[in-house]
Structure formats: C-alpha cells, structure tokens
Amino acid sequence: MKSLIVLYSKTGNTLGVGKRLAEAKGFDIKEVTAMSDDPNNKKPELVEVPDIIGYDHLIFGSPVHGFNLSQIMHVYLSQLPDLTGKTIDLFITHFFPYAWMGGTRTLKQMKQIVETKNGKVGKMTSINWKSKKRELVISEMIKAY
Numbered sequence: 001m002k003s004l005i006v007l008y009s010k011t012g013n014t015l016g017v018g019k020r021l022a023e024a025k026g027f028d029i030k031e032v033t034a035m036s037d038d039p040n041n042k043k044p045e046l047v048e049v050p051d052i053i054g055y056d057h058l059i060f061g062s063p064v065h066g067f068n069l070s071q072i073m074h075v076y077l078s079q080l081p082d083l084t085g086k087t088i089d090l091f092i093t094h095f096f097p098y099a100w101m102g103g104t105r106t107l108k109q110m111k112q113i114v115e116t117k118n119g120k121v122g123k124m125t126s127i128n129w130k131s132k133k134r135e136l137v138i139s140e141m142i143k144a145y
C-alpha cells in the first residue's frame with residue numbers, strides 16, 4: 001500500500017506532526033499552499049495542489065480555524081477527484097481546551113467532504129496542542145496510521 005500525507009499548516013504544528021508520521025512510517029508527505037495564508041480569506045487561491053494519483057492510502061491533516069476546518073484545506077479537499085477504493089485517515093491540530101471548540105466539528109467536516117467523493121474514512125485523530133496528553137495522542141496516532 002502506498003501512503004501519502006497531504007496537509008495544510010499555517011504555524012507549523014500540523015506540519016510537525018505530519019513530518020513525524022512520514023518519517024516513522026516511510027509515508028510520502030506534501031503540503032497544500034495558497035497565495036495568501038489569511039485564515040479569513042473565504043476563497044483562497046491554491047498554489048501547491050498535491051496530486052493523489054498512485055496512492056491508495058491518504059492521510060489528510062489540518063489546523064482548526066475559527067471552530068472550523070481551515071479554509072485552505074477545505075478548498076483543497078473539495079477539488080479532489082473521486083476517492084473510490086482509497087482509505088483515508090484524518091488528523092487535526094487545535095489549541096482550545098475542549099474538543100467541542102472546533103476539533104470534533106473539523107474532523108466531521110473533513111469526513112463529510114471525503115465521503116461525498118466516495119472515500120472511506122478510517123481513523124480520525126484530534127490533537128489538542130495545549131493538552132498534557134499531546135505526545136501520547138501523537139505517538140498512538142503514529143502507531144495506528
């Protein structure tokens with residue numbers, strides 16, 4: 001199985017987790033980038049749009065922005081082709097203390113987009129950057145994905 005991590009990261013947290021996963025598992029990793037990193041831009045213009053062709057296992061990562069999926073990752077996921085036959089794992093990083101302050105909703109939004117493209121969502125991980133359990137959550141995710 002060939003695995004690819006595709007993530008957006010504004011301040012490096014999501015990227016750091018993605019890099020650790022890539023290194024530990026030998027997965028490829030690609031970043032989504034946009035013309036502007038402004039989280040309030042509702043229609044970001046993507047610059048780097050990673051190609052998923054040739055991969056059967058995808059891992060999508062994003063930060064939570066304003067209780068929601070970051071707009072840049074939203075635009076990226078929305079433009080993907082049909083995902084039939086692919087297994088997709090998800091992870092998000094967030095900062096506010098409770099999962100209901102964006103983490104849960106963001107994973108739900110990512111799952112919904114993936115499922116409208118016939119992708120099968122497997123594992124989902126919410127990483128609270130402020131939590132004492134952060135390292136444990138990350139290492140369990142790396143083992144499981």
Ligand SMILES: Cc1cc2nc3c(=O)[nH]c(=O)nc-3n(C[C@H](O)[C@H](O)[C@H](O)COP(=O)(O)O)c2cc1C
Binds near residue numbers: 097102
């Ligand atoms: C504009 C903006 C909005 C944010 N909104 C939320 C939020 O609603 N809930 C939350 O838990 N964290 C929120 N955060 C914190 C980020 O989700 C968190 O720091 C994340 O780990 C950043 O990931 P990154 O370094 O990969 O960009 C926000 C951060 C920014 C910059």
